[in-house]
Amino acid sequence: MSQTIEQLLELQLATLVSLSRLLEQEKEAIVARKAADIARLAGDKLALINKVQQQDHQIASHAHRQQLTENPELAEKIETIQTTVSRCKEINEVNGEALQRAQLSFHKLNNLFQQSRGKQQMTYNSSGVAQNIRSLGTNIKA
Template sequence: MAALNDLLEFQVKNTRELLDVLQLEQHAITARHSAEIESIAQKKSQLVTQIQSTDQRIAAHPDLEQLSQSDAFDTQVTTVRNIMQECQVLNQLNGEALQRANISYTKLNNLLQQSHGKIGMTYNSGGLTHTSSTLGTKVKA
């Protein structure tokens, strides 16, 4: 089994990388780069899985009880917890921004559909609605 100190260093590295990815996600959301947001979400998911896996390995480590008494161990654990807390706050902010963007998109889409429907909706011979933007433009009077 890997040394506990190595696992903790790996965990610190992964949590810092997750924080960086969340900051990239925030910039992508504000710039409305949907393709970038999608690739960032995949990277974020991979990192979260890796962090969970490492956390389980740390919890199952046979030297955990002995090393939990050391100051260096406590410092690393505190660092990981602080970074993860920052990640949670930033992730929540990003989620709220995405929800607002989605609501804005939905409202815009509804407005476009409503305005399109008012322009030239008629009925065809089968009784079905038909939209024509040339309604009334071919009248010669």
């Protein structure tokens, strides 16, 4: 049995509310720097986005789709859906920016570690030429 246009709208709204909650969880995971949770939530987010797209396709191809503009209750439901979509987009953009900042911080920290490691492994010979510590003592034959 085919779903009514009203049922499809309710289902899509429920899916979008779930997506909104998931995006809030993702934001918390980003703030807490829980990489495993971030990866899991990203997969869940993608699944929900695909589900929303499928539902949107079902609504667009529904035999009674003209009711979406003719019926005031359905038009109101569409407005609620669009508001929820906008909210999800905003939260997702904030999460994306936070992830970019976290990644930039990680790269800066990694560069500092590498610079620090490089300084600890460098020394100078009697001629004042820089040498790597790993090469010191490798030419001893005793």
